[in-house]
Structures are given as C-alpha cells and as structure tokens.
Amino acid sequence: MKTNLITREGFNALKQELDYLWREHRPDITAKVAWAASLGDRSENADYHYNKKLLRQIDRRIRYLTKRLEELKIVDHAPAQEGKVFFGAWVEVENEEGEQLVFRIVGPDEIYERKDYISIDAPMARALIKKEPDDEADVMTPAGKKTWYINRIWYV
Template identity: 70%
Template sequence: MRTQLITQQGYNDLKQELDELWRTERPEVTKKVAWAASLGDRSENADYQYNKKRLREIDRRVRYLRKCLENLKIVEYRPEQNGKVFFGAWVEVENDAGETLKFRIVGYDEIFDRKDYISIDSPMARALLKKQVDDEAEVQTPSGIVVWYINSINYETPTTESG
C-alpha cells in the first residue's frame, strides 16, 4: 500500500491536469467523436475509433484523479524540518564511488515524468528519513546494501544551474 501524501505543488499539478482534461480536452474529443459518428459506418472510421478510445482514456484518468485528490493529504513544510530529511526535501547524496544523486522526496502520484523525484515509499527515501547532512544511509538494493552519504538537504525548489 502506498502512502497518500502529496506536496502542495503536486496537488496543484494534479488539480490542473483534472481541470484541463475535463474542461478542455474532453469537450474537444467529444465533438470529434460526434462528428465522426455522423459520417455513418463506424467500423472502418479511424477518426471515430481513435477518438472514442481517447475519450475512454480521458474518462479513466478523470475518475482516477477525482478519487485520488479526495484521499490525498497535503504535507506542508514546517521550519522545524530544517536540517533533517522529511517529506518534500531536496536531498543530495553521494556514494563511496563518488557518484552523486539529487532528488526530491514526494508522494507516489508526483514521481511520473520527473527523473529528479522519488517516492516516499522507495527504499532510498525510507533509508534517508530523519537523517542529517553528513549522516550515512544504508539502502537495500537487489545487489545488496549500498551506503549513501548525505551532502545537502533543502526545502526550496532548486534553481537551474548554468554551466
């Protein structure tokens, strides 16, 4: 079972996606389906078949988002979190080989299409929770335990570095 937590930004993004699907995309696709259906034989009408399929996809996503948004709990940043890894933190870690990773710990529904976000339910996030800078975290992986050292913890959205 996954944690039903989300950042305010993630909640706003999901709400915006729902609004866009329901108010913009669905009406457009519905018009296309009605137009294609008016042409007659639907069995060989690619426009009709494609848009009908797209309408089902939109409806499925709308149902999911509505149910999801009802059950999610927004986690707000609190000043007492400073210096430790909690939900919503940007964390930079390094291993013994000198490899570094930087990511934000967020809810499951926020990780899609983002390579720099990891789920609070992931082994890495679980190992990092409540740790501080210079602490080490042991992460269980399929190939064994990997040790990561915490370089930085931040609760601000990082700015794009120019380099």
C-alpha cells in the same frame, strides 16, 4: 498500497490536469466523436474508433484523479524540519565511489516524468528519513547494501 501524501505543488498539478481534461480535452474529443459519428457507417470509421478509445482513456483518468485527489493529504514544509530529511526535502547524497545523486522526496503520484523525484515509499527515501547532513544511510538494493552519505538538505 500507495502512500497518500503529496506536496502542495504536486496536488495543484493534479488538480490542473483534472481541470484541463474535464474542461478542455474531453469536450474537444467528444466533439470529434460526434463529428465522426455523423459521417455515417461507424464500422470502418477510423476517426470514430480512435477518438472513442481516447475518450475512454480520458474518462478513466478523470475518474482516477477525482477519487485520488479526495484521498491525498497535502504536506507542507514546516520550519521545524530544517536540517533533517523529511517529506518534500531536496537531498544531495554521495556513495563511497563518489557517485552523487540529487533528488526530492515526494509522494508516489508526483514521480512520473521527473528524473529528480523519488517516492517516499522508495527504499532510498525510507533510509534517509530523519537523517542530517554528514549522516550515512544504508540502502538495501537488489545488488546488496549500499551506503550513502548526506551532503546537503534543503527545502523549496
């Protein structure tokens, strides 16, 4: 089960994607399908089959986004969060070997195509919640328990 939390930026990005799919991309592909269908025999028409498949993918994504946007709860930064790790925080951590990571804790709908975002549902995020700089967090990984030290926390 996905957590239904999202940052305002993430929510706006999903709304923008939905708007683009519905108002621009889908009408364009629908026109291509209609054009390809007008050429006659559809059984061997690659344009028709490809664009029809693409239209189904677009429709599936539109249905998903429409439903998902209704379920999501936007979480804005509150001044009371300063100095502690909460949803939406940027965190810099370091382990005993000196390996450093910098990432933002966001909702599961925001992590795709971003190497610097992790889901609030991730073990690392769960271990860091409510911690402060110089605190340590033990994270269970497939390789065993790892200890991370919090160097810095900030909010956008």
